[in-house]
Amino acid sequence: MQHKILVVDDDADIRDLVATKLESSGYDVETAGDGVTGLELATNNSYSLVISDVMMPGMSGVDMVRMMRAAEPPVTVPVILLTAKNQERDIENGFAAGITDYVVKPFSPRELAARVAGILAR
Amino acid sequence: MLVSWDVLAAAVVVLSIACLLALAAVVVVKGSRHARERSRTVHDAAIRRRIMALAVVEDAELDALIDELSSVPGAVGDHVEQTLLRMIPEVRGDVREAMIRVLAGRGLLRRSLDRITSRSPIQRAAAAELLGILGGREVVDPLTAALHDKSLEVRLVAARALGVAARPEAGGHLVDALSLSSGIPHSVAATALLNLPEQDPAVYIEGLLDRDPGIRYGSAAVVGLLLMSEAAEALFQCMVTEGGRQDPSDVVISTCARSLGRLGYKPATDALAELSCSAEAPSSVRQAAGEALKAMPGSEAREVRRRVIEQADADVRRILVDA
Numbered sequence: 001m002q003h004k005i006l007v008v009d010d011d012a013d014i015r016d017l018v019a020t021k022l023e024s025s026g027y028d029v030e031t032a033g034d035g036v037t038g039l040e041l042a043t044n045n046s047y048s049l050v051i052s053d054v055m056m057p058g059m060s061g062v063d064m065v066r067m068m069r070a071a072e073p074p075v076t077v078p079v080i081l082l083t084a085k086n087q088e089r090d091i092e093n094g095f096a097a098g099i100t101d102y103v104v105k106p107f108s109p110r111e112l113a114a115r116v117a118g119i120l121a122r
Numbered sequence: 123m124l125v126s127w128d129v130l131a132a133a134v135v136v137l138s139i140a141c142l143l144a145l146a147a148v149v150v151v152k153g154s155r156h157a158r159e160r161s162r163t164v165h166d167a168a169i170r171r172r173i174m175a176l177a178v179v180e181d182a183e184l185d186a187l188i189d190e191l192s193s194v195p196g197a198v199g200d201h202v203e204q205t206l207l208r209m210i211p212e213v214r215g216d217v218r219e220a221m222i223r224v225l226a227g228r229g230l231l232r233r234s235l236d237r238i239t240s241r242s243p244i245q246r247a248a249a250a251e252l253l254g255i256l257g258g259r260e261v262v263d264p265l266t267a268a269l270h271d272k273s274l275e276v277r278l279v280a281a282r283a284l285g286v287a288a289r290p291e292a293g294g295h296l297v298d299a300l301s302l303s304s305g306i307p308h309s310v311a312a313t314a315l316l317n318l319p320e321q322d323p324a325v326y327i328e329g330l331l332d333r334d335p336g337i338r339y340g341s342a343a344v345v346g347l348l349l350m351s352e353a354a355e356a357l358f359q360c361m362v363t364e365g366g367r368q369d370p371s372d373v374v375i376s377t378c379a380r381s382l383g384r385l386g387y388k389p390a391t392d393a394l395a396e397l398s399c400s401a402e403a404p405s406s407v408r409q410a411a412g413e414a415l416k417a418m419p420g421s422e423a424r425e426v427r428r429r430v431i432e433q434a435d436a437d438v439r440r441i442l443v444d445a
Contacts (some may be wrong), residue, residue: 013209016174017217024178108215109177 003048003120004028008038009082010056018051021109022116032094035059042068042075048120050079050102051112055088062090078119082107143307165201169194173205176220182218186234192227203228210255211286222256231256238264250276254283261287266295274305281306285314293321297329300340308340315344323352330356330378335371342374346381350352354387362393372403376410383414391418395426401434 005027009015009050012033019029028074035056042050042064048069052061059067061081068075078100083090091102100119103112165302172191178186185218194202203264213221225231230252250268253261265287283300284292298304309425315321327395329341330353342360345353348420360369361378369375379397382390397403400410415427427442434442 011212013205014212016170016215020171020174021177041349089158105212106218107212109213109217110215114340 002026002028004030004046005116006032006038006041006045006047006050008032008050008052008056008061010034010053014053014082017109018112021113025113025117027116034085035061035064039064039067040064042077043071047061049116050077051082051116053082054084054087062093062097062099065094065099068121069098080112080119081114095100131409154293161197162201165198167203168198170205173202176224177217187247188220188223188227191224199228203230207252207255222258225256231258231260235260235264235417238268243271243276246271246273246276247279250280250283254279254286257287257289259289259291262289262292266292269295269299269306271302277304277306278310281310281314285317288319290318290320290322293318293325297325297337297341300329300337301332301334302336303334304336308336308343312340312347315340316347321348321350323350326350326353327356330360335374338369338371338374339377342377342381346377346384349385351387353387354385354390357382357385358387358390358393361390361397372407375403376407379386379407379410379414384418386417388418388420388423391415391423391426394418397431398430398438404423405435406438408435408438409441412441416442 005020007015007022007029008031009018010033012082015033017029019031022029027048030041032041032046034077035052036058038050038052038061041047041058050065052064054061065079065081068079069076079098081090081094081099081102082105083094083102094102101115103115129188138221164400169191172187175187176184176191191202203225206225210218210221210225234249234252234256237245237255240246240249246268250265253265262284265280265284268276269284271277271280277299293315296311296315299306300308304311323345325330326341326345329337330345332338338360342357344350345357357378359367361375361382362368369378375397382394394411394415398408398415400408403411412430415423415430418426431439431442
């Protein structure tokens with residue numbers, strides 16, 4: 001089965017870069033430009049993994065994950081958070097909200113793809 | 123006072139013309155913004171997939187792709203540069219290296235090296251920022267020279283850029299930039315120093331002996347933040363009176379104490395205890411020593427804290443009671 005991944009980031013350059021990298025690794029990728037659209041897609045579709053930025057207009061990545069986990073039924077898909085350097089509070093809040101892992105920006109697309117593969121292999 | 127109909131009519135005409143002009147300006151601004159967005163979309167369509175391919179292309183094809191993106195001409199070429207400059211701060215590793223090679227191939231390094239000596243401080247600051255992003259050995263000398271630029275803005279940008287370029291050989295120059303006379307805020311130079319890899323402790327040990335209190339203060343703070351244990355003895359010497367060389371500045375002594383606490387330098391425990399209870403030391407120094415004592419690991423430090431709590435003033439006691 002081909003894994004489907006949702007990438008949520010308001011920065012179109014980074015969204016496209018991550019999507020391109022994951023598509024080249026053989027994943028089916030969908031994207032959203034903000035947390036509200038990301039939440040809508042995540043609750044109405046079945047993804048193997050969600051990758052989300054933290055700081056986004058409207059709804060942050062952490063709030064999006066919190067609402068995914070609080071949905072009825074809960075969306076239990078693994079989530080990787082893309083967070084800025086020195087934002088320990090975001091990471092702490094992210095884990096409290098139910099993220100699976102985090103990657104600090106500036107990030108290596110190669111390392112991100114390796115983490116995705118590791119989570120999907122579990 | 124009565125106003126004639128002629129004057130009123132003239133005022134209405136003037137106001138109407140002003141409104142029309144404002145409306146026309148809004149239309150022009152919006153139109154040019156739409157035109158820019160349209161041209162960006164067109165350029166994006168032309169080149170975006172090739173830029174993103176930098177993240178996925180096989181090693182054997184990478185050189186060809188870099189050459190291709192390096193030689194894209196005109197407005198699309200400018201778009202390549204702008205897109206890469208937006209993306210580079212967000213990525214690291216081989217993708218970042220490839221992006222930087224494209225920018226260097228497009229002549230951005232050469233252009234920035236020329237512009238950093240431009241007559242315009244705006245141009246010099248922009249060039250310094252770009253040189254930081256491009257990195258490499260060749261940007262260190264022009265950026266360290268820019269730390270002495272006559273424009274404070276350029277000096278600030280150069281300090282930040284040296285942190286972004288992250289070359290260890292910039293360490294000594296950034297320590298010098300901590301001086302009070304540089305005008306560069308300590309936080310900027312210190313943050314840049316924290317970014318540098320493989321730093322030489324001797325630079326900071328020398329900094330702790332400098333005549334400029336700004337350099338001594340900054341060196342003491344950065345040593346603690348970098349957990350540079352090789353400089354712990356030098357910090358200790360700046361802090362103690364007997365048999366040592368106590369710093370003349372209370373701010374430096376406080377900073378040395380805090381850094382010794384961060385480092386968990388056990389030989390400083392007794393001196394910190396003495397300082398935290400000293401009647402001669404100002405309250406800020408006593409509290410800094412108390413905070414350092416609180417951070418000290420081990421059962422001996424716990425015993426010393428218990429002793430200090432009985433002797434110290436209320437502020438130091440409050441710090442230590444939580445430990």
